[in-house]
Amino acid sequence: MEKVRIIEVKESIFADNDREAARLRAGLKREKTFLLNLMSSPGGGKTTLLKRTIEALKDELRIGVLEADIDSAVDAEKIAATGVKTIQLHTGGMCHLDAGMTEKGLKELGTADLDLVVLENVGNLVCPAEFDTGAVKNAMILSVPEGDDKPLKYPLIFTVSDVLIINKIDVLPHFDFDLDKVKEYAHLRNPKLEIFPLSAKTGEGMTAWLDWLRRQVRDWTQTD
């Protein structure tokens, strides 16, 4: 396995994050690279979903991954094992990534020959939602064991996400989790939110999510 490169990104040099994020997105459009920001709680299943997604799409798309973590390279090593280009970003204790930190990671990764880059954000439902990373779309995972009341308790992340993946549906029988209720709560926060219930572990429900992602990458990278 290729050794994972680790980049320290704790200091961002840009004061105006929103402007920097917009500039970053415009550059990605010119390069025909789609950047997806993937957020969830710790243990929500970001890395497993990402591995499954890469395995399904790597023959049709050129994929790269930015793995953000407070510390360790546990996830980056798992992703690098799939064979895609992977960079580990260390936030030095910070619980989010902003556009400047993301740009630094993208430069290290090199995006010219990539169709899709996934930024696996720090496991957290609060801080990552507060910063535009420059991603084209934001996806979040809520996993069944976390409970169906999370859209009430962490409203912002549901508001800023384009996609809600409800992961670990294979364990639905073992938890008090009302799928209809969580969809209703989530749509109260964000009526346009697209919702995909799935199990990254068993593969159930992955098709709808993969179709959505394929369509997004195609729309973003096609020549006007």
Place this chain on the structure above:
Amino acid sequence: MEKVRIIEVKESIFADNDREAARLRAGLKREKTFLLNLMSSPGGGKTTLLKRTIEALKDELRIGVLEADIDSAVDAEKIAATGVKTIQLHTGGMCHLDAGMTEKGLKELGTADLDLVVLENVGNLVCPAEFDTGAVKNAMILSVPEGDDKPLKYPLIFTVSDVLIINKIDVLPHFDFDLDKVKEYAHLRNPKLEIFPLSAKTGEGMTAWLDWLRRQVRDWTQTD
């Protein structure tokens, strides 16, 4: 059910948090009130554990609860239903509580007639670990569905906690979670960490946790 009072605590007036936390703890010692800071990821099971704990101890201890949340009063209403004094703290988007915010909550709650106050911190494994709230002890929950690699990925919270509760052991058969491995990883971060595997839902393993908590409250509140 008593209506839950909601307090906004987003601004702390104290610059030196560590000194303020020490001052708060000294005041709690004089008042013979034990303050427990309870931390976990979103959906780790803080509220369910707290409900169970209150039900087990409310005839022997006078208990109060500070419920911290970004938004909503979902948890505070569940706790107030147990009959104990409960205050909802709204952090206004912030993902932690510091000593000044905690003190404001304690003043609203009134601690003179309480033996035990539990502060249910914001669901997050990063920011809450960075601030001393003034609590006598820190307890954290890691739930089985979150995975056994979390001590590697979120080191600080394991380092600053006195107790690690491994919750949701009733679903161990449905997840790849190595209990021995997580104990080993957690003790690498903090050799003194006391670890209680339990299920707040089924009640399995609760006795050891309750015994520990009883002993802590007794040691703190007894007259020297």
